[in-house]
Amino acid sequence: MWCYDICSTFGGLPLLRNAVTRSISAENPEGEKGGGGKTASNLGMGRKGRPCITLPQGSTVTLAEIEGTGIIQHIWITLPDRTEKGYYVLRDVILRIYWDEEVNPSVEVPLGDFFCNGHAIRCEVNSLPIVVNPVGGMNCYFPMPFRSSAQITVENQHLSDISGFFYQITYSLVQKLPDETAYFHAQWRRENPTVMGRDYTIVDGVKGKGHYVGTYLAIAALSRHWWGEGEIKFYIDGDKEYPTICGTGTEDYVGGAWGFGTGTEDYVNEGHNYGKTYSTLFLGFPLCTPSGKQKEGVPLYGIYRWHIMDPIHFKKDLRVTIQQIGYDGCSLFERSDDVSSVAYWYQIEPHSVFPALPPAQDRWPR
Numbered sequence: 001m002w003c004y005d006i007c008s009t010f011g012g013l014p015l016l017r018n019a020v021t022r023s024i025s026a027e028n029p030e031g032e033k034g035g036g037g038k039t040a041s042n043l044g045m046g047r048k049g050r051p052c053i054t055l056p057q058g059s060t061v062t063l064a065e066i067e068g069t070g071i072i073q074h075i076w077i078t079l080p081d082r083t084e085k086g087y088y089v090l091r092d093v094i095l096r097i098y099w100d101e102e103v104n105p106s107v108e109v110p111l112g113d114f115f116c117n118g119h120a121i122r123c124e125v126n127s128l129p130i131v132v133n134p135v136g137g138m139n140c141y142f143p144m145p146f147r148s149s150a151q152i153t154v155e156n157q158h159l160s161d162i163s164g165f166f167y168q169i170t171y172s173l174v175q176k177l178p179d180e181t182a183y184f185h186a187q188w189r190r191e192n193p194t195v196m197g198r199d200y201t202i203v204d205g206v207k208g209k210g211h212y213v214g215t216y217l218a219i220a221a222l223s224r225h226w227w228g229e230g231e232i233k234f235y236i237d238g239d240k241e242y243p244t245i246c247g248t249g250t251e252d253y254v255g256g257a258w259g260f261g262t263g264t265e266d267y268v269n270e271g272h273n274y275g276k277t278y279s280t281l282f283l284g285f286p287l288c289t290p291s292g293k294q295k296e297g298v299p300l301y302g303i304y305r306w307h308i309m310d311p312i313h314f315k316k317d318l319r320v321t322i323q324q325i326g327y328d329g330c331s332l333f334e335r336s337d338d339v340s341s342v343a344y345w346y347q348i349e350p351h352s353v354f355p356a357l358p359p360a361q362d363r364w365p366r
């Protein structure tokens with residue numbers, strides 16, 4: 001029987017496939033064939049009658065409920081980043097995704113952080129799997145296969161209703177997936193503040209076979225001086241005290257160098273590091289605030305690293321951590337910062353149940 005080739009590349013575009021394309025949005029919430037754009041507006045029937053929805057306060061709204069075998073290929077979402085009764089909207093909406101009638105979600109992440117917009121701050125991201133365009137157009141291109149069903153929900157834990165929630169989810173239905181096809185997972189964590197001298201845990205308790213494909217970190221620097229000397233560590237298949245993979249520094253992990261371009265005069269004279277932002281296909285430093293001469297408040301940073309060309313394979317288990325170590329121009333020192341993270345990986349189901357998300361007020365940024 002024909003299988004969908006989830007490894008197809010740009011060069012495979014001329015090849016025809018026995019797949020059916022469907023798309024779910026507020027204009028076609030069931031993704032039905034010929035079912036889009038039927039709601040009327042003041043311009044008449046089918047003239048932009050229902051482009052968005054409202055998320056009632058405290059509610060969980062199902063965006064997509066798909067039956068059959070297929071693969072989600074693109075998710076686009078946008079919403080206001082603040083409301084009249086409070087801010088922090090991007091941390092107050094929780095994205096969850098369930099595969100094949102599972103009870104526990106394989107994706108459970110605050111919406112902004114999932115799209116590399118941590119601290120509930122919009123920023124542009126120009127990478128391969130995650131793209132955020134002006135102003136707040138959030139896109140995900142991670143392929144997400146499923147064998148019998150997929151369900152995508154958002155929960156509004158904000159202080160009020162959220163109006164103007166736009167979304168579109170495009171997927172293909174296929175006859176069969178290769179036996180080795182794994183499922184997409186993403187998990188959010190936060191430690192506020194981190195414990196001095198103890199590595200921050202990005203993900204732990206991953207059991208089974210799979211590969212790790214990405215990290216997003218949102219860091220609020222609570223101490224002075226350069227914050228990015230910490231090394232990332234991958235504990236693979238039974239590693240205990242020491243990891244199999246150990247990096248050389250935080251900015252090194254995301255492909256940068258030398259404090260993202262800030263000179264030693266900032267270590268000595270200003271006490272903080274700001275750096276030059278960048279956003280590339282596989283790694284980036286898209287958020288750095290305050291910047292320039294705007295030095296009020298806690299400095300906030302966002303970085304990402306996609307292991308698309310170099311996935312981290314595991315057969316039994318995986319744990320990923322990163323140190324909080326700084327540099328003051330003379331020596332290294334242990335730091336305590338406010339760190340949030342998203343881990344992205346694929347694995348064979350079933351997966352371990354995620355730690356419970358903290359309540360909304362404990363997720364709010366500084």
